[in-house]
Amino acid sequence: MDALRAGRAQNEGMHRLLRSRLEAARPPWLDLAMALLFTAAATWLALQAGDHTTGAGLVPSPPDGSDPTGLRSRPEPIDPGAGGDGPSTAVVTAASTLVTMPLAWRRRAPLAVFVVQFLASLAVAGGGTWVTFVALLIGAYSLAVDGRRPYLAIGTLLAAATVVALSFSKIAPSLPDRAVPFAILVPIALLGTTIRTARARVTASAERAEALRRGREAATRAAVAEERARIARELHDVVSHHVSVMVIQAGAAEKMIDRSPDLTRGALGAIQASGREAMGELRHLLGLLVPAGQDDLLRPQPGLDQLDALVAKVRAAGQPVTVCHTAVRLPHGVDIAAYRVVQEALTNALRYASGAPTTVVVKPDDDALVVEVTDEGTTPAGHGGKGTGMGLMGLAERLRLYGGTLETGRRLGGGFRVSARIPLDPP
Structure with a gap:
């Protein structure tokens, strides 16, 4: 369970990192530019529709269909609501601006943006255009994707859909016949691609979490054994x-x-x-x-009495080692723990700083035994993260049984340092 939780935390961290990078890649001025473009298009369409519906300078066609003046008035747009005269051009223009301009804040306040857009759309239900319709769809998408509270966003969208379904019989703007297949198939394709991507992402995340859990369990079993x-x-x-x-x-x-x-x-x-x-x-x-x-x-465990033999093996492997050992009478467990500290530190030095001068110091200090192993290393990153760290973790756990402490870390001038302090009279 701990490994699974760690995997989920890691996935959430990666998601937040990717989200921040995507937001950085899409600066706010893009939303502002899109909002201005939609506002300009919606205003132009509203003014064009107003000119055509006011009848200024236009002569209605006679009943017989002839047009002696050479001018033919265009038909008024159909009101999807109840019959009667539609809203004025000024009202349509202002409402269209309230639908399109809030898109500039669609990522920072998606809920407020959608509410303003929806109310403005209701105000001019009979004078909307395809531009305002698309702007409203973008606002709904932003609320679903960037909403701070998913349940609130979904509830708001469902409430808006219910109001529109109960209040209007025709809500979509008229489209050219050639655009209808694209209007149907493209959203379906986008929805299917989104679902497939989400499933693949969830599957990959679950596989990574499972692999992480298995790896940690295997490492734990090996360390415990x-x-x-x-x-x-x-x-x-x-x-x-x-x-x-x-x-x-x-x-x-x-x-x-x-x-x-x-x-x-x-x-x-x-x-x-x-x-x-x-x-x-x-x-x-x-x-x-x-x-x-x-x-x-x-077989009997080695203690500090076999320190010389251990150092001789390391020197034979090509590691120059200097020893400063002050003999002191130790409890058997402390003696073994001190030997293990030196053994693990020399093994790490031989593995990560091969050929670097290494110093081993074992001496009493007041009521404790101090064991310190340092190597000069080739670079300050000589002990880079290639190891698992299980050996040092095991040493720290062993020393804790005797009331001791273990300190490890890189040295400022390069190399690595392992320092242990073990009470001579352990609890």
Whole structure:
């Protein structure tokens, strides 16, 4: 679920980024230019329709169809509403401006733009033109795409469609016969393309989220399996040591105590038997933790006493390493954790800064042990993001068990630094 949520967050972030880039690619002046162009066209059509319907300078045709003056008045446009005289030219021009000019703000306030357009269209239902009709469609599209609240946008569009359907019998402007097929087929093609693109985008997003989830689950399982194996080895070293000592001491006490009562000897025998039983249970539990076929993981874990051997291997691989090690008595778990810090840091240095001088410092500082590994690196980005970071995450988790901390990061002069601080008396 966490991986799926992360995938969704990533997809939403990409969507916002693409949206911002598209908005940057379409500057606001384009909407203003479109609004001015539509306003000019709608005004011109309104004035032309007004000249033709006022009858100024035109003589109506006689009943017999002849035209002795050479002039023939054009028919008045059909009012899609009720009969009677349509609105005046001034009203149509003003209303057309209210339908087309708000397109300049269609992305910033799509809801307000559509409401103004719709009310203006209702005011001149009989005097609208195809320009105002297209402008209203663009406003509805902008509300559906750029509306801040999708449910409010859809509800507004449905309410507007209901009002128009109940109030008018004819709402679409007349089109030339040759334009009718395009008016029908082009919107259908655009709608189908939009639906197909949306489906493909949703499918791709779901596939990316699923791949991300599987990758994270696989990485988590691998990290958990590896860490469980290491913990199993450390449990074997730490616990079996103490239990073995208990068994040996109990056996020695049983042999050396000659004057002890039988009850004491019986108690010591019980201690010895309990210790052996604990060892058997310990091996059984470790067998459950260790992956099948990896019994060699139960071998004793290395500590700082094997630091020289580790450094020798790294030097043999071509990495110049300088060591400054101050010996100090450490708890067994802290000793192993310190060794793991040096091992992981040298491995990273050998992988990402091969051949760069590397320094290892292990020293006590007050009540803690400080382990620091630095490499000079070839460039400040020598530890660029090619690794998964699982090793350093595992180290941080290991040190947290002992109350320690891990700090990693690039150095200002180039290279990388790994610094760990582990309490000598862990909680």
